Amino acid sequence: MNCMHKIGVMGSRETVIGFKALGLDVFPTSDITEARHTLRRIAKPEENYAIIYVEENLAKELWSDINRYKDAPTPAIILIPGRDGTLGLGQSALQEAVERAVGSNIL
Amino acid sequence: MATVTPTRMVLNQMKGRLTTAQRGHKLLKDKRDELMRQFMDVVRRNKELRLKVEAGLTEAFAALSVAGSVMSPEMLEQSLLYPRQSVELGVGFNNVMSVNVPVYDFKTKSADSGDIFPYGFAQTSGELDDAMSAISGVFEDMLELAQVEKTMQLLAQEIEKTRRRVNALEYVMIPEYQANIKYITAKLQENENSTKVRLIKVKEMVLEKAHDFKYAE
Numbered sequence: 001m002n003c004m005h006k007i008g009v010m011g012s013r014e015t016v017i018g019f020k021a022l023g024l025d026v027f028p029t030s031d032i033t034e035a036r037h038t039l040r041r042i043a044k045p046e047e048n049y050a051i052i053y054v055e056e057n058l059a060k061e062l063w064s065d066i067n068r069y070k071d072a073p074t075p076a077i078i079l080i081p082g083r084d085g086t087l088g089l090g091q092s093a094l095q096e097a098v099e100r101a102v103g104s105n106i107l
Numbered sequence: 108m109a110t111v112t113p114t115r116m117v118l119n120q121m122k123g124r125l126t127t128a129q130r131g132h133k134l135l136k137d138k139r140d141e142l143m144r145q146f147m148d149v150v151r152r153n154k155e156l157r158l159k160v161e162a163g164l165t166e167a168f169a170a171l172s173v174a175g176s177v178m179s180p181e182m183l184e185q186s187l188l189y190p191r192q193s194v195e196l197g198v199g200f201n202n203v204m205s206v207n208v209p210v211y212d213f214k215t216k217s218a219d220s221g222d223i224f225p226y227g228f229a230q231t232s233g234e235l236d237d238a239m240s241a242i243s244g245v246f247e248d249m250l251e252l253a254q255v256e257k258t259m260q261l262l263a264q265e266i267e268k269t270r271r272r273v274n275a276l277e278y279v280m281i282p283e284y285q286a287n288i289k290y291i292t293a294k295l296q297e298n299e300n301s302t303k304v305r306l307i308k309v310k311e312m313v314l315e316k317a318h319d320f321k322y323a324e
């Protein structure tokens with residue numbers, strides 16, 4: 001089980017353009033419906049994305065979709081801050097995991 | 108309490124189940140503790156990395172904004188549109204307490220770190236170079252963050268599952284078996300007593316009938 005996987009980045013055009021130069025696959029979008037479709041499409045196993053970075057201001061609308069992939073080993077959906085700085089969603093995902101494991105928030 | 112038939116067979120069955128449940132409970136508890144220990148490590152690492160990545164990315168985006176203001180947006184986009192570098196990601200799995208957590212192995216197509224600049228230096232500004240090296244610098248941390256965060260999520264899920272099992276065993280299954288065993292033992296003892304009394308009575312009656320024997324009152 002060691003084949004090559006891809007990395008995707010979703011976010012607004014200005015955010016993802018920098019990652020494009022690194023050779024990642026980028027999906028520039030700022031429309032929620034479009035983003036949801038894209039996410040569902042690329043999160044499928046046959047698309048072979050191991051990591052999908054999602055910009056926070058998209059992620060807050062796609063919460064239910066992102067949660068769906070939480071328990072699967074791939075893909076890992078990771079939130080990254082957008083241009084306007086962090087919204088704290090990444091931190092709250094951490095808190096959520098702790099709460100889930102421990103039963104209460106101990107941080 | 109569920110209805111159990113108070114027989115010796117069921118009693119043995121219950122005793123067997125109780126031992127199994129107790130052993131399972133101990134094992135699962137150990138598993139939960141160990142998972143929790145590892146989870147706390149992962150959480151700490153995750154927190155660190157997230158702060159680092161968020162700071163790094165904010166910086167990189169700021170640099171990109173500066174570059175965007177120096178150059179025309181079309182020019183900027185054009186410069187970055189055709190990457191010279193491409194990445195491949197090998198995904199292996201590491202077994203942590205029977206949870207499969209991903210391990211990412213990151214490979215770039217060309218080893219030259221200068222290849223993150225997919226454009227000629229003549230027509231672009233130096234700010235863009237800064238932005239690109241900032242992004243590629245933070246990218247390594249982003250990869251580790253992805254690995255750690257996924258590990259954290261998977262561990263959290265496993266811990267939740269294990270915790271529920273432990274609780275179910277401790278507060279439902281084991282007490283239920285114990286209550287059943289107690290009930291059956293009491294019932295069997297009662298049956299035995301009544302049989303004994305009946306036998307004594309019958310013996311009395313038989314003796315009386317045979318040769319008018321009577322126990323002294």
